[in-house]
Amino acid sequence: MTITLDDIAKASGVHVSTVSRALNNAYGIHSDTRAKVLATAKEIGYRPNRLAQGLARGRSRTLGLVITDIRNPYWTEVARGAEDAAFAAGYDLVLCNSDLDAGKQTRYVYSLLEKRVAGILMNAVTGLTRSVQEDLAQWNVPVVLLNAPRKGSSFSTVTTDTFEGGFLAGTYLVRLGHKSLAVLTGRVERSNLTDRVKGFMKAVNSSGEGAVATVVIRGAHTSEGGYEAAKKLLANHPKVTAIFAANDVMAFGVIRAIYEQGLKVPENISVMGFDNLELSGIIRPPLTTIQCAKYEVGQAAVELLLKLAQQKDAQLPEHLVFGVRLVERESCRPPCK
Amino acid sequence: MTITLDDIAKASGVHVSTVSRALNNAYGIHSDTRAKVLATAKEIGYRPNRLAQGLARGRSRTLGLVITDIRNPYWTEVARGAEDAAFAAGYDLVLCNSDLDAGKQTRYVYSLLEKRVAGILMNAVTGLTRSVQEDLAQWNVPVVLLNAPRKGSSFSTVTTDTFEGGFLAGTYLVRLGHKSLAVLTGRVERSNLTDRVKGFMKAVNSSGEGAVATVVIRGAHTSEGGYEAAKKLLANHPKVTAIFAANDVMAFGVIRAIYEQGLKVPENISVMGFDNLELSGIIRPPLTTIQCAKYEVGQAAVELLLKLAQQKDAQLPEHLVFGVRLVERESCRPPCK
């Protein structure tokens, strides 16, 4: 039923190995032969069996993308960039939502390995036990991490300068005159968030303006998480005049919580996000936030992965960092006295 | 370097075919043998080569998901539902963003076919030429479409009752007292949108209230598309008091355009969406919209796909339709006189 190399071989009167070479554009093939093979392949509607190809070559043209959750708009953008780059290179992308669950993450990784993927893009290896991480390194399949590099790790990374982003945010709010600031961040495991918090803290504490950002509240990095964290914050720390949410989605929840209390943004409380999602410019008030690469991160990560995959043996890990920029919109202003 | 069935066979003193049967839990294996094989497999860290398995079995445990764009939150939800269902069944999901581009769609389909996927989930087959569609049917791989069934098509579908959704929206706005309504919809090819517009029109025209919804403006089904369409509408049809956007994302853009004109929602103009995205309850004003299944659509589509894949030969197509429900929030009210 399905058409194989052998069918082309018979139809064009050459050996199957010659057909293979012609199709793969290998050296040492007479151009007439190649032309004939290509023509009959097209004529009889040949479609290569990628499974057989992968088995023979020892590697498939597939990439794995393991992220927390595709529903987080940040990852959605990253995924789109990754998929576009993969498609452009003739690879396809397997989507894996780990929910940052160690068990799922591990299962995904082994599943990808078993498929002999050409490379793996991952959110983070936090959650993978040391033994799984070693296993992963043993398999000698290129891995690019999408979070900040950890010292001693052998994995490459493509990421954003989140520390700088946090620093910009902190500097901006302090300049606006805020003295009592709060940070809403995600769970501890997400080192990314920690970096932006560190940057923010540094800006606030080193400003010499007497501003303080003692309040750090942790919640899920979702709009619901932001909402809950903000409610807690408003109840316990009424003097806070500016809130830095660790990402825009959390900021959306923060704004909702503030309005529910009968307060307004930015009149009563300033709110800043991080990520600059498309929607952040659309909601009201338009959100002041930190612009960072998302699509480009996914794209660059795939390109790096493919480059690593091209190389013979394991190489030194590479680290790519994208810059950030503050996007001033309407959700922040000086505190009212 | 990699561990194969043969290694297990040697290590446990049985033939490779016995190892295969033990691992696959086939009938007619002595339980002691199985136990021993399983134990040594685990001990030496065996990982099956899915490529070889797929080749031998003639099918891989992979599913393809071809959608317009993962960045559209509607598809994001569908994709997550699909991925969860696939993961639960031990399959993985290849993500394909077609942008509704005929060429890309075609390339994706063939790419999936070449990988011998167990099934394909697709946005729509519009864009595929008749010959590609026939080709697809020939391959005998189950396909589930995520849009309304077309008569004469042999593909199964899992979808939402968008006509009813449009009807609910129209009925609601007319009851509120609106006489001059507008619809903002997407490009013509997206039959889904057409159905919801038809339902809306029917409700308005059959209301007996003298309401009219003549204005239909087409734009991209993105927030930008909604923004542009609304600007045009506001300029040319100042009497319109209610706008039905074909999806929530467009509605976000509509609201932005209205505020930019110095008007307010719902004070001056009511706005309704369709989809009930998570963000629709978070923005201000919270959006009145039509709730429809998204995650569940993806999930059900994968389950149907897997069911079809289980069956021997081609079956009659199945059609699953999810119901809808109006979610009343704050973006609509009676028109001011």
Added chain:
DNA sequence: CTGAAAGCGCTTACAG
């Protein structure tokens, strides 16, 4: 430049 053969790592009738 091309053919013949072995091999990639599994599965699955076929014997026994």
Added chain:
DNA sequence: CTGAAAGCGCTTACAG
């Protein structure tokens, strides 16, 4: 219940 063998559809040294 288990072994031996053929086969899935390619690729790739090895000869010539």
